[in-house]
Every structure is written in structure tokens, then in C-alpha cells.
Amino acid sequence: MPQVSIIGTAQIPVKKRYDESLRQLGARVTRAALDDAGLERVDALYLGNMLSDELQSQKHVAALVADEAGLAGIEAMQVRATTASGAAALRVAYLAVASGMVATAVAVGVEKMSREGATQALTKALDAKKEAPDGATLISLNALAMAQYIERYQTPANAFANFAVTAHRNAQHNPNALFQSKTVTAETVLSSRFIVPPIRLYDCAPICDGAAAVVLTSAQKARQYTKTPVHILASAAASDRFRMSDRQDPLRLKASEVSAQKAFRQADLQPKDIDFFELHDAFSIMSCLQLEAVGFAQPGDGWRLAVENQIALDGAVPIATMGGLKARGHPIGATALYQICEMVQQLTGQAGQNQLPSPRIGLLQSIGGAGTAVFTHILG
Amino acid sequence: MPQVSIIGTAQIPVKKRYDESLRQLGARVTRAALDDAGLERVDALYLGNMLSDELQSQKHVAALVADEAGLAGIEAMQVRATTASGAAALRVAYLAVASGMVATAVAVGVEKMSREGATQALTKALDAKKEAPDGATLISLNALAMAQYIERYQTPANAFANFAVTAHRNAQHNPNALFQSKTVTAETVLSSRFIVPPIRLYDCAPICDGAAAVVLTSAQKARQYTKTPVHILASAAASDRFRMSDRQDPLRLKASEVSAQKAFRQADLQPKDIDFFELHDAFSIMSCLQLEAVGFAQPGDGWRLAVENQIALDGAVPIATMGGLKARGHPIGATALYQICEMVQQLTGQAGQNQLPSPRIGLLQSIGGAGTAVFTHILG
Secondary structure: OOOEEEEEEEEOOOEOOOOOOHHHHHHHHHHHHHHHHOOOOOOEEEEEOOOHHHHOOOOOHHHHHHHHOOOOOOEEEEEEOHHHHHHHHHHHHHHHHHOOOOOEEEEEEEEEOOOOOHHHHHHOOOOOOOOHHHOOOHHHHHHHHHHHHHHHHOOOOOOOHHHHHHHHHHHOOOOOOOOOOOOOOHHHHHHOOEEEOOEEHHHEOOOOEEEEEEEEEEHHHHHHHOOOOEEEEEEEEEEOOOOHHHOOOOOOOHHHHHHHHHHHHHHOOOHHHOOEEEOOOOEHHHHHHHHHHHOOOOOOOHHHHHHOOOOOOOOOOOEOOOOHHHHHOOOHHHHHHHHHHHHHHHHOOOOHHHOOOOOOOEEEEEEEOOOOEEEEEEEO | OOOEEEEEEEEOOOEOOOOOOHHHHHHHHHHHHHHHHOOOOOOEEEEEOOOHHHHOOOOOHHHHHHHHOOOOOOEEEEEEOHHHHHHHHHHHHHHHHHOOOOOEEEEEEEEEOOOOOHHHHHHOOOOOOOOHHHOOOHHHHHHHHHHHHHHHHOOOOOOOHHHHHHHHHHHOOOOOOOOOOOOOOHHHHHHOOEEEOOEEHHHEOOOOEEEEEEEEEEHHHHHHHOOOOEEEEEEEEEEOOOOHHHOOOOOOOHHHHHHHHHHHHHHOOOHHHOOEEEOOOOEHHHHHHHHHHHOOOOOOOHHHHHHOOOOOOOOOOOEOOOOHHHHHOOOHHHHHHHHHHHHHHHHOOOOHHHOOOOOOOEEEEEEEOOOOEEEEEEEO
């Protein structure tokens, strides 16, 4: 199987709300990624988006963005796994190139969610028969997990605060981040209002608009386009029981664990080989559980990495190095593509003030729903 | 690249309306396809569905169906291209297996669309800014194309009637078809009411519920599971300008033409090598235009194949051999998977009274939107 490489990336600043249309944002970032790769066209476009059906009354967004980008004619389809839709699109682009059937592909993520109705649409990620009717939301399920975690491990009051502090600190130097000017301390986090207890405002990623794209080709061809191709060393996906309540242990993210293990096997790597971890910090509790599931901490110890500042840029496991979902922003279908762009920045020494000292390998993990479907990619 | 084969298929009878839930239908047909392949589990599930966001208030349907089928743990994602969503899911399953990254995959299609709101949700396949606000629907765009065709080629009144007659005749012996008891003559078609002139009731596929699934693995492994694997000789996709009104010639289905040409090149085949053609007869005019775009007729001559009965089981280009979208039914996201099941029936001599005389090669083509995205698969 041919190795797959990234030869172009593009991201637009995450904003609370863009006036440009979904197709315009998607097309703009697609063209910019192609320009970055030095390509006029690609063979296929795979698009991640979760909410356009409801918020833009628009399906068929992949073909729409392809046309708007001047790429009518190419293969175009939408790939979805709710909050991990961007990672799912990336995975299909990866599979297409790895198969040898598609020479060049662009994975695009775009989401315009700062609209009336976003919360109702997001809630469709849950079981519409057995969760949503009880009033459950993505936030309430995460709150439930966080409450159980606090109860089981008797964590201190400041256990989770550093996840937000770190993200906001790293976002300050990322020109594409939604929150660049905020100075966020543990104080700020712990005095912010409760959304669903024990989740506070700063434990949550914001509702926002954004778009990002990456261009893939085989490693063999990559050198034609760039001197610094970044390789996708692994791509893996796994699911869990759909509902958190059906899982033996809701605090163990099996899909995160299984997809990470698959990825580590593919790349012949271990957690200790990972220089930084772009995780799915939509809620602080998910960061904590992911650090444990992937193997950076024992169950019950994930929060210690935060408290001990091991998640900072100079820590043992830097996370959210450009601001993460919390502070760069989480325009759902685009999020994983933003993360890939940022990982390429880190791996090619273009991360500015947030640059890690010569990182060689980065891990990306995206969560669809409340831990239901997880995608892992390793870049190097 | 490894060749990909079909080792299991399953379909449930298309019905006007199922009481079972979407997840139950999807899980039932997934288990049945696995049983048919003699497998307990697969590595990945790719799901085609267009309308569950609106009609079931449910996203994340791939993971939901995987869990309901007892397959929690595996990779699961949803793939979409509106009315070609089933074919898009098949294509991703194909790419995953062809890449060597996924050993066994199930492509599942499921749709429950006999619900209030189906038409509004279907209309989101069109441009929400430039088509839908004018009152355009999939039917009205097809009516426009049909009117232009009649005008340009001065076709006789009965030019399109045989598309419906043939489909309904073939459906009579298909136990999974929605319409099995109807005797439909050209008279019936031509005296049926107008939906949007010149489209009459019998020119349209019905709103209905259904689910179908196919299991794929590499050709190399296929012999372990079945003595009669059917091979996917080609898989290709293409798009066109999104809006019909932006195309140089709205009567030329460029995406159909381009994806067919790609597929013919992959398989080193030509139209004359094709023994039967499962096309996207959601509207009679699309059948006609597809016959031309794929190369079975010259532009302006597609309808002649119908009038001359060349599309019948004993004709030169048999189409809709088990009833097609019109008479087997068109549960959107499931449709292409039904077609694959039927093609396997034909290619393995299990098509009953509709059996073609030892067909070797079949062509499948699925249209997303009004000719916007087209997927072509060749089986043999």
C-alpha cells in the first residue's frame, strides 16, 4: 500500500460568525490548499460537515463546494461521523489515495454553526429514541461523565482547569484562533458560570464558523509538490456502544483506545514516541479521558497531566498546541482539518511562538458524539 | 491494488412504510449480509442514508446501526451524495478494501422516507440559495429537462412510456419489489396524472422504505467465503456543474459520461461489453439521458431503445432488470445497494424469472441530485 502524504494545507481564521456562505468558505479554503500544494485541480474532494442540513437547508455540500471552487467534474462526496466528520473526511481521502485509485485528493471541512437551531441539530448526534427524548444533550452527557469521574477519583477542585488555561494560552499566538486576546487563569475557569454542572463555561468549546483543507497524494509523488511533505503514518477508526449508558465503564473511552492501538500498530509506534497530541477537547473531561485511553496516563490520572502542566508546550505531552477546540474554536466538520493544518505547522517548524522543539511525530484524535466513534491519525 | 469482491448480500422487501425503526432495518440487513458471507463481524461499516437528519431527527446513523447489529467496536461512518448516497457508501467500502487497510467491509443503505417532510428534505439536494428559493424541486428540474428533450428532438408521445412499462414488468417477479401486482401498459403510463408536466405519475420512482447491504473483501480472500464471488471491476465517480442551469447542455449528463468513461478505462471495457445496465430511473428522462451519456445511444436517441424494447430482458441493453427505482422502489440511501444485490443475483444465476441468459458483466450508475454527482460501478 502506498504511503500517503500531505502536500498542501489551508485554514481561515475561526470566527464567531462569517457573512460569507458555507460554499464560499469551503471553496476559498479548498483553492488555498490547492495553491499551497501548487496544484490547479485534484481528482477528488471529500467534505466534512455536520450541520448544513439544518442550518443552511443544504445537502450535497461536497459537490456544491467543488463547483464553487471551480472543480466541477471531480469526484465529490460528503463524509460524516457527527463531531468527528472532519476526521472521517480525512480518512476517506487517505483511503482513496492509499488505494491507488485517486492520485490527489483534498479533504475539506467547513461548518457555519453560529445560527439559531445549532443546539437542536447537534443533539441529533445522540440517540433520538433513547437519549434525546429524556432531554440529554452532548453537554449533559459530558457533564454526567465528569461528575462520575470526580466522584470516583475524588479529584481536587482545580483538576480540570488547566485544560482551558493551556488552550487559551496557546491560542494567543495563533492568528487563526477564535480567542486570541483572552488571558485565562485557573481563577477565570473556576469562577465561570456552570453550563451543566460540573461543566463550566470554560470547559466547553465555543459555537463558531470555520473552514480548513488539506491536500493528499502518495508519498512517492509528494516530492514533486513540496520539499517538506508530512506523512500520514497511520489512519484508524473505531466505534463503541452508541450510548454512554450501555458501556461497561462510561469513563473508559473504548473507541479512543481501540483506534489509537490500531494506529500505533500501523505505524509501529507507542505513546512514548508521540511528541504532541492534538485531542478532542470539546469538553475538559474528554481531554482527560482521551489522555488515559490513548495511553499517556493511567485511568484516573489524566487530570494530573493538566495539573502538573505536562500538557503545556514544554510538558511531556503537549496538547492543543495552537489553542485546541476550546480556544482556536470547534467549527465541527472543519475541526480535524484545522488540527491537521496545525500539526503540519508544528512538524515543519512553522508554528511561530508555539513551535515545539523539532517535533517528529504528532497524534490526532477526533471524537464523534459522546465517545461513540473515534478516528486516530498519526503524522510525521 | 487488490481487486475487490462481493461475498455477501442482503435486501429486505421495499415497502411503502415499515414500522421497524431505521436502526432496526439497517441492523437486520447488515446481519443478513454478514450471514450470507458466513462472517460474524467485519472491520468497517459504511452507511448510505440521505434523510434521517430530518425524518428521524437522527445523525450518526452508521455508528447507531453498527451498535444495533452487535458490531460496536468497528469503524463506522456515513457517506453521502444525496440520491446517490448508497453508491457513495459502496465506493468508500471499495476504496477501504482496495487500500488494503480494511480486510472486510459492509456497505449498508437504509432509508425510511414515507414520512411528512420527505419532499422538503429531498429538495435540500438542490442549491438552497439559487434553486430552492424559486420553488425548484428534483421533480421540477427533471420536468424541465424532459420538456427540453421533447422540444429539441421532437419525440413522439409514447417516447418514454416503455421505461415504466419495463420496470413494472420486471418487478412482478421480484419478491423484494414495492410494486409486484401492477400490470402497467403504455396506456396506463400515458393516462396517469401529471405530477409536473411533462412528467406523469409513472415517470417517477415512489417514496418508500427499504434497506440493503453488501459485504466486500479482497478477491484474494473472497474464495474463502464463497464459491461465487462477484468482482467489482471498476468504481468511479464524477461531478458536474451543481445547477443544471449552469451546464452548457442540460441534456448532456457530463458526470454520467465522465464517471462511465473512467470506469470503462479501469476495467478495460466498452459499452458493447455490458450485458445489463442498472441505471438511475428515478425519472424516465434520466434513464434516457443516461443511456446516451454512457454510450448505449447517440444524443437524442436514448428513448428509441425504450420504444424498440431494447431495454427489456431480451433486448440489447436490459435495464432495471428487477424493477428498477420505479417499480422495485427507490429508498434513496439504500437504492444502489439494492441494485448491487440484484446484479449479484443476475451474475450468479439467481434472478429467477428475470434471469438474463448467462450475463457476465453488469453496469451500475447512480445519480446524486439533478445529474450533479454520478457514481459508476462495473461488476463481473
